[in-house]
Amino acid sequence: MGEQPIWTTRAQIFEIDRATKTSWIPCTKQAIPISFYHDTNRKTYRIISVEGSKAILNSTITPNTVFTKTAQKFGQWSDPKAGTIYGVGFPNEEDLLKFSEIFQQAKEPDTHSKSLTVENGKPKYSINRSSSMNSNSSTGSANQDEVPPSSNSSKTSNSIDAQLKYENDKLKLALAQSSANAKKWETELQNLRNNNARLTTALQESTSNVEEWKKQLLMYKEENEHLRLRVQELTKKENAEGFSQIQAEKNSLESKVGRLEKSLEQQSNEIAKMTLELSEAQTLKLTNNELADKVRDLKVENEKLQKVSYELSSKQRIIDEQKGKIGELEELFSKMKSHFAEMNHLRETMDKRFKA
Structure with missing residues (x-):
């Protein structure tokens, strides 16, 4: 009968990257038919997959072949x-389990005396009588006298040696890859340790900076409180003593100025009266002595007026000095307010940094 398919499914086929031995190279872009074939004459099982006219997969199953999920x-x-490793990806887990079960049954030694078939995705066996008879006869002859190894056993031994050599090479490559990965991981670990040390140092510096900022903030708060109390004291003192005193002096000076103005007005009236009297005296032809007395009286009154004017100018100078002091106090108050604004801005900045 030759070689006949016993079960077919669909899967995407991969082949191991022979350079790295760690990654897969897809042989197909999507899932394609993949079949188990049984050769009744040679008593062999193969997995075959063809896409178009190209054979994607042709792998013979031996008793030493191991399928791993x-x-x-x-x-x-x-x-x-073939000197490679094949991989198959299925659309669902059920197909994978059926594939694994048929693969396991196909590689077992007793399948050489049976014919493996698949019904509803489950493997079934039918006994091959000729194979069974040949097996029994060969067993009986072997009991009578020893028979040298056949060519099939030699091929099986060579196949086992080749597979062991391949697995050994594979393990060597895996060991070399593991050594390279270990060195790489050791380097990464050292880098992580260095980064951790730098981060620890940065954290310690940040902690010390935070403590220093807390001290500065406390100092600024104390200085702010001290300045606030000082301003309150100055405000109370200046307002209660200096400003009230200046205001009282100002009021007193204004009252004096008012009185002096009234006195000056009276003196002016008197001078006008005297001038009128003088004119009347001249008209009446007063004597020289009377005129001299009037002139002396006028000089005296003029000197009094000059003294009053000097006192007024002195008081005005004092008032100007007091106004200058008031301006200096107002400038001091504005500077203190500006300083308070700067301190409040600094405190808000420090609070934002602590919250961050």
Whole structure:
């Protein structure tokens, strides 16, 4: 009958990257038919997949072939004859389990005396009588006298040696890759340790800076409180003593000025009266002595007026000095307010930094 398919499914086929031995190279872009074939004459099982006119997969199953499920929908096996590792990805886990079960049954030694078929996705066996008879006869002859190893056993031994060599090479590559990865991880670990040390140092510096900022903030708060109390004292003192005193002096000086103005007005009236009297005296031809007396009286009154004017100018100078002091106090108050505004801005900045 030759080679016949016994079960077919669909899967995406992969092949191991022979350079790295760690990554997969897809042989197909999507899932394609993949079949188990049984050769009744040679008593062999193969996995074959063809896309168009190109054979994507042609792998013979031997008793030493091991199929491994590496993921929920992915499995792999090693093919020493092809010198590679094949991987298959299924659309669901059920197909993977059926594939694994048929693969396991196909690689077992007793399948050489049976014919493996699949019904509803489950493997079934039918006994091959000729194979069974040949097996029994060969067993009986072996009990009578020893028979040298056949060519099939030699091929099996060579296949085992090739697979062991391949697995050994694979383990060597994996060990070399592991050593390289270990060195890489050691370097990364050292980098992480260095970064951790730098971060620890930066954290300690930040902590010390925060403590220093707290001290400065406390100092600024104390200085602010001291200045606030000082301003309150100055305000109370200046307002209660200096300003009230200046205001009283100002009021007193204004009252004096008022009185002096009234006195000056009276003196002016008197001078006008005297001038009128003088004119009347001249008209009446007063004597020289009377005129001299009037002139002296006028001089005396003039000197009094000059003294009053001098006192007024002195008082006005005092008032100007007091106004200058008041201006200086107002300038001091404005400077203190500006300083308070700067301190409040600094305190808000420090609070934002602490919250951040």
